[in-house]
Amino acid sequence: MARELEAGFEHVPIRSTIYRSGAEDPTTFTHDFDKLVASGNLGLMGPDPRLSEMPEKPTLIDFFKQRMCNTQHLMQSARLALNNGYGEKVAFACLVHDISVTSFISGDHGYWGRQLLEPYVDEEVAWAVEAHQYIRFYPDEEMGYEYPEAYIKYFGEDFVPEPYIREAYERARNHKWYRTGRYITMNDVYAFDPNVRKLEIEEFTDLIGRHFRQPDEGLGFDHSPSAHMWRTIMWPTRAL
Incomplete structure (x- = not known):
């Protein structure tokens, strides 16, 4: 301070x-x-003057543009899903799968991401955003998903997920939406290409419009169960 x-x-x-x-x-x-x-x-009990001023009724796109880092990964993932023919629901799930990492907190990001999104998206999307966090660590030969070599680079050869991750994966394995969560992982680790042209979030305006229920009051002001989380992202340094 x-x-x-x-x-x-x-x-x-x-x-x-x-x-x-x-x-x-x-x-x-x-x-x-x-x-x-x-x-x-x-x-300080309001906006941080070091950050850009958010609109009176902020949208998801506003948060992408003003409060999120590394959005290229999310957009590359969504575009990859579309190019691979997975459909709009999966593509949108890919667009927001790491929303907690890019805007809020990294640890247990699937759980945080689900809570951020749940009031505004299809239940299947919210579930898949959470599930991708734990199923990504486990290969699925039937679906053509191998343990990513990148994870060995990121976490080491001896990394073993915590027991709660394994338990969550085992539960997810038999869930009706397991494949949706798996599709996120299949379009995730491969979407870090620095040579791809820079994408703009406006390219996904229609996709967002069809799959995200934007509150009339603006994100953070609609009294949803996660509105306080969006306000924290918007005003991260308020005293109380």
């Missing part, structure tokens, strides 16, 4: 504990809000 104070912010942005945990031991540091109280400064 010291840098923000030195920068002369009228209202000081506050980092949540999880932002700092890992780089620092949370049991040993003082929360930014406590530092704020001690300093006598005012805390």
Whole structure:
């Protein structure tokens, strides 16, 4: 928080504990809000001035353009699914499968992604977004899915998923929408091509319009079970 104070912010942005945990031991540091109280400064309770201002009624496309990183991977994945003939529902699921990673949090991103999306998408899409997190670690010879060599590079040859991941996979294996989740994995790890032309989210406007129920009030303001998550992405440094 010291840098923000030195920068002369009228209202000081506050980092949540999880932002700092890992780089620092949370049991040993003082929360930014406590530092704020001690300093006598005012805390930020709205938009962070370092970020672009969101529209009054933000849409999914607005979040893609203003609050998400690495969106090329998502768009490449969706385009790959369309080119491979998997249909619009799978393509849309691919477009949002890593939405938690790109906008919110990486760990358990399938679960977080499902919660973000569930009020606005088909139930099958929400389920598949969660399921891709755990079924990606297990090959499926019948469907032509091998354990990705990239995962050996990313996680090491000795990596073994946690037991809860294995248990979730076993449950998913017999689920009626298993194939949809598997299709995401089949169009996922292969969608990191730096040589593909840069895609624009507007190219997927019609796909989003047909498969995402945009709330009239704007994402974050519709009082859905995940509205608070969208507000957190929009205003990530509010004091409370």
